[in-house]
Amino acid sequence: xxxxxxxxxxxxxxxxxxxxxxxxxxxxxxxxxxxxxxxxxxxxxxxxxxxxxxxxxxxxxxxxxxxxxxxxxxxxxxxxxxxxxxxxxxxxxxxxxxxxxxxxxxxxxxxxxxxxxxxxxxxxxxxxxxxxxxxxxxxxxxxxxxxxxxxxxxxxxxxxxxxxxxxxxxxxxxxxxxxxxxxxxxxxxxxxxxxxxxxxxxxxxxxxxxxxxxxxxxxxxxxxxxxxxxxxxxxxxxxxxxxxxxxxxxxxxxxxxxxxxxxxxxxxxxxxxxxxxxxxxxxxxxxxxxxxxxxxxxxxxxxxxxxxxxxxxxxxxxxxxxxxxxxxxxxxxxxxxxxxxxxxxxxxxxxxxxxxxxxxxxxxxxxxxxxxxxxxxxxxxxxxxxxxxxxxxxxxxxxxxxxxxxxxxx
Ligand code: ADP
Numbered sequence: 001x002x003x004x005x006x007x008x009x010x011x012x013x014x015x016x017x018x019x020x021x022x023x024x025x026x027x028x029x030x031x032x033x034x035x036x037x038x039x040x041x042x043x044x045x046x047x048x049x050x051x052x053x054x055x056x057x058x059x060x061x062x063x064x065x066x067x068x069x070x071x072x073x074x075x076x077x078x079x080x081x082x083x084x085x086x087x088x089x090x091x092x093x094x095x096x097x098x099x100x101x102x103x104x105x106x107x108x109x110x111x112x113x114x115x116x117x118x119x120x121x122x123x124x125x126x127x128x129x130x131x132x133x134x135x136x137x138x139x140x141x142x143x144x145x146x147x148x149x150x151x152x153x154x155x156x157x158x159x160x161x162x163x164x165x166x167x168x169x170x171x172x173x174x175x176x177x178x179x180x181x182x183x184x185x186x187x188x189x190x191x192x193x194x195x196x197x198x199x200x201x202x203x204x205x206x207x208x209x210x211x212x213x214x215x216x217x218x219x220x221x222x223x224x225x226x227x228x229x230x231x232x233x234x235x236x237x238x239x240x241x242x243x244x245x246x247x248x249x250x251x252x253x254x255x256x257x258x259x260x261x262x263x264x265x266x267x268x269x270x271x272x273x274x275x276x277x278x279x280x281x282x283x284x285x286x287x288x289x290x291x292x293x294x295x296x297x298x299x300x301x302x303x304x305x306x307x308x309x310x311x312x313x314x315x316x317x318x319x320x321x322x323x324x325x326x327x328x329x330x331x332x333x334x335x336x337x338x339x340x341x342x343x344x345x346x347x348x349x350x351x352x353x354x355x356x357x358x359x360x361x362x363x364x365x366x367x368x369x370x371x372x373x374x375x376x377x378x379x380x381x382x383x384x385x386x387x388x389x390x391x392x393x394x395x396x397x398x399x400x401x402x403x404x405x406x407x408x409x410x
Contacts (some may be wrong), residue, residue: 001397002026002084003051003390004071006064007091008130010122011035011065017071017085018390019077025386027071031063039063043070051076060133068137088134089393091182091385092127093145094120097173101236101260102392104148104400105131105143113145117229119173139396142400144393151181152221159319162229178226178235180208180330184216187329187381192221194379195325195368203320210330211239211282211338213311217316225319226310231270236312237305239282242272244308269381270401277301284339291346306342313343317350325377326352335362340369344378351375 001020007014014030016385029043039057044050072079079085096116103109106312110131117124127145134143152160161169168174184206191206192199198219206216213236216226227235227243250264261268275282278301280290286307290298315406317323326347327334328340337359344354353374361367366381387405 001081001086001394003393003397004067004085004088004089004132004134005386005389005393006088006134007386008126008127008133010126012230013060013067013130013133015067016386016390019109020388020390020394023387023390025375029070031057031066031120034058034060034063041066041070043076045076045078048076052075054388055403056341060129061136061231064130064133064137066295076347081232082138084336085138085141087201087393087397088138088141090127090130090145091147091148091389092144093123093148093179094177095145095149095153097153097175097178099145099150100149100153100388102144102146102396104396105145105299109145111218119177130160142397144396145393146389147181148181149177151185152178152216152223152226154177155225159225174230178210178216178223179228179232180212180214180216181223182385183208183329184214184218184223186385187327187383188218188221190366190381191327194368194381195240195377197200197324200383203322204325204327205316205320205323206327206329207235207309207313207333207343209309209333209336212241213238213243213309213330213332215312217319219320225316237277237308238273239284240270240273240275242276274305277304284308285338287337288338289341302339302342306339307377309339309343310346313347314350323350323376323381328380329381331382340378340380347376352378 003016003018003020011032011034012032016025017027020025027045030042031039033039034057038054040054042050057066069084071077072082094116094118113124113128131143187206188204189199191204192202204218206218208214212232214226214228217224225264233241235243238359253259253264274287274355278298280286280288280298287302289300293301313326332339340359341354344352355369355371359369364382366379368377368379370378
């Protein structure tokens, strides 16, 4: 079965085509600048040069059409016909309290995602455009949605409630939802496989450190607490997001700087974090480079960033009364040995013994970076959210087909 995985943004659409027999992505690509002039489609197939096509793509329906044309292109394509795509899986950022697992798309599901627009005004409307675009281009192909928040729906109220009047939760569902759930879920499963232990017996702390960053306490396979909140702004310091801060800073800043709420919101999401403290960049590679060149602000940004990751790890060890392993993933977590070292070398109280030689190794495979006698293992596990979306879509479609008595193969 071939499954097309789609991550639709407001002006972009990323895709991966998975062959589920081998669980490999046979083609990947993205459309950028949808709705602007000179839209760009970039398409890649293993062992072949990247293809770039510039054209006018005014909406998501045209974007999906262009992707399908490329996938079936005589020279650059990988499929003979678009009927070789048996299902489509979409990443959806916010599933609110309505979705604790992935589901097949139907009218009720679409209505529910629309109801959640208020909670994710930048993301969910774009995902809906992606779903509608697939419906128009592939009207008979089943679609599934995989939510960033779903994995965290297992959190107990002690973790997800804010200590504010409960009427706000009851009326408006103001609470912690958490994000990056697909990634935390995927790497925790991979970590359990690597450790050779059932996930249900493990206490894990997963650190997804990319442009956005979050830590999750995973108790016996279920999300127990996570650092992002009602929105992705809470928790760790990030590339351009502030992470945790005293909420009183917001009205105080509005008064002092005569800013609007929207301006402060934009400041906290787009102009804070690494970029604000370093004045250099939101990209960890450039921070480390500037720090090595003696830039004190870059060093301060790096120290604050790593200190906060360590604080969350400490908090989650306390929350779960222990931890078997700490897992680093995503762009920074997978690639920056300097960051992992800075976080881990001050966790010795918990029995973490970093092996510097192992920490310096680069590999696309899961690996341990602590010594054999370290009480807590630290692992680097490359994430693969698209594969998990493809797997969930495959499982849901297969279950439906079997329910209908249709015979299936791979
Ligand atoms: P996103 O949250 O956008 O999915 P990623 O997980 O792809 O982000 O992470 C992107 C970030 O990874 C970049 O902003 C960059 O700072 C960081 N990164 C990539 N490679 C390295 C590296 N070798 N060292 C440090 N940071 C890196």
